[in-house]
Amino acid sequence: MKKIILFVFLLFVKSSLILGQVQVPDYPDDAYIAADFKLWADGKEILVYDTPVAAMASFCLTDSVEIKIWSKVSFMQVDIRPKHLNIISKHEGNYLTFKIPKNIKISVELDKRIYRPLLIFGQEPINEAEKKDADYFYDAGKIHKIGRVVLKSNQKVFIEAGAIVEGAFHFYETENVKIIGHGIIDNRNLTRKTGTQGIKGVLSNNFEIKGIHIIGNPRWTSAYFACADFSIDDVRIIGWRPSDDGIDIVGSENSSIRNSFVRVKDDCIAVKAMGAGTYDLNEKDYSQTGCKNVKNLLVENNVIWNADWGNAIEIGFETRAEFMEDMIFRNNDIIHVEANGGVFTIHNGDRGMIRNILYENIRIEDARGYLCHFQILNSHYSKDKKRGQGKNIKLKNITVSEGIPLNSIITGYDDEHIYDGVYFENLIIHGEKISSPIEANVFSEYAKNIKFIE
């Protein structure tokens, strides 16, 4: 019995050093470590992982802790986002201190240098029992170059905190796959030719993706085609490469994205209906898989940062299905939309009827493109000859707290392919309630029933 206890203890210690309320990830010696930030949680130093667009400190904690940060570059002013968390910091020289609760994802930005934030992810530990029956276990302190792992039904992947995996996990026509852990999939050294989606599910049901980090993926970071009944929870994505969409839900139903952090160059969360390509292991053709209706999607409690291209929350451009409907985006924080992207975007580029979309309790901080960018169009991504429609889209309790007063574009295609029913309820921009499309600077063509309701 003592041996078992010792084994379990060692297993636990190996993955992350337990120091009071904080578990410190044990990265390999040759991991990318940032030189311009240091971070201590409850006095214990946490190595700060480096990426070209952000430094990142990710660790487990069981209760609220005191954070101390050292920045190599001196600073005068601090933004800690999402701002509604109201984290008060104390600044002394090149040090900053503040307290965080558990299960938090924040961006610490010094002197508005949003090109070099320190991202802090503090989460509760994952139940250690999850490791035991993992089919693929990646332990801490190592870089695992795995290529593409193809999972079968009922298989589980566990990536320990402190483990770094280079490669991808794909699953086709499976049930009950699970990918879990607080480790990192870091694909920055892969190219578009050598890399692929970090996680890809096709025609699969009842799967769960939880806790992992995916960094620097050379293509869409994660994508799910024609899947059903799945959840993406507490995932952290940092991307800076072209076409690196964070999470793509394609022709799928009954899915959720919760408690995640997405900072990518292209679309952060994209909902589409389009093919999944060819599966090159068995040459099976999935080129039409994913051209299916999308239904029952819930996206909640996420922190979203859209950088150079794409949009924060996107439906489209590929809408090759009859219906894309019943989607709820609620209680999300949009902390940055850096360029021309929109916060809420629907680019209906194919034949789909997009309807019953609810955006609710969304807090927008620094967005620089558009609030809404709803279009029906024949785009360079379009394949259907028939154009689609949009109906019953509601935006409720939306606040824009800083930056430029955002404009919106709502344009259909022609008299028969229109947006019918875009409802704003309690839109607050810079503290003022907006009560008309004109006041909100909504430019519309081929659209009707754009209303502000009480």
Added chain:
Amino acid sequence: MNRKKIILLILFMVFVFGFSNTNNLKLEDVKYSDYYSVEVNGTRIPLYYSQVAPIAVFTIKDEAKIDVSWNQQITKVEILPEHLGIKYKVNGNSVELNLKGAAKFYVKLNDNYVYPLVIIAHNKKDWGINKNDPNVKVFESDKVYNAGEIILNSNETIFIEEGAYVKGSIKAEDAKNIKVLGYGILEGTMYLQESETEAILIKNCKGVKLEGITSIDAAWGNLILENSDNISIADFNAFGSREKRMNDDGLDIVASKNVTVDNVFLNLRNNNIAIQANGTEKSFVTNVTVKNSVFWKGDYGNVFEFGYKTDGLAAENVTYKNLDVLHTLACGVFSFASKSGVAKNFTFENIRIEDARFKLFEINLNGKNAKLCNVKFKDIQLSKSLMPYSDFLENEGEIKNLIIENFTVNNVKVTDKVEAHFRTSEKVIIK
């Protein structure tokens, strides 16, 4: 060929010519915008529709009173560029402006950057056109032409009068001493993007004068100069696409030399001005001056671009001066994106930037032959803007003597690279 066949051929040509070059459309076939209402000295004028802004084009003698009405209470007015100092008075849903002469500017109301109003007020001008000259192709005022491709040969002039609306494109190839003049409209909606039809293509030409034309909704680039020499462009205006066209560049200077660009007014989705290679092993761009102009860019490309087509390109002696960049949603203001091109002796001077939301400098040399040498940015003023950031990525290329002198943000001089939000800037000298 017997006489009968010759007569039939002539009749056929007259038939074709008649339908392709004369006015077979009516003014109702022009798309106008009623988003705003504009009166000039008490007379309402039509606003030409474009995807990015409704456009008022008219001529004035000396002074003019402009009344702009909107369908809502006006709470904020911006006349851009601001330094024009145009005075205005707000009265409920309308704004009164007083012009003291020719001017081109935006009227931006209540922070509406999606669809601001454009005013292009020209001075009356005697173009010295002899309409009976067989070398002059005239498109007359108050007529709409379904012209299609208009070919411009050596020693010919195309004159598009103020009030003329020409649906089509202009192409000159291997021509000398050519002119495109007039305050009329050239509009490209008849072309699909896939046709890659430029509004105006000047290729292998020498001695080109282009003045006064306004181009709307070009399918693929508004004004392309390729392998051409001795070109004068003045008072050219272009309004591009919000969604339909991806490649609506304003002015592409492709392997051309001795180019002067003065008083242009561009609002495009993609590059406003791009210097590019022509795809051959070696191409040269030399002696280019762009001055006294106004720029507005949407979601693709850059305002001032060197690239992306740079294979074999050597560009030198390029000057941009006294320019206003009013709005750029994405990408950069100053961009050098080069795999193997060499840019030498570039000067950007007295550039006022009012709203740059993403990047200011976007320099990315992606190949060992890519070089930037003697590039000077002087008196760069950034105002009313979120602080954009900048990249100067040398990679395998070489940046030599890149100087930024007198860079101000909201009238405060910035000499510290961190404060300037320069992310990567080892080779940049800022003073």
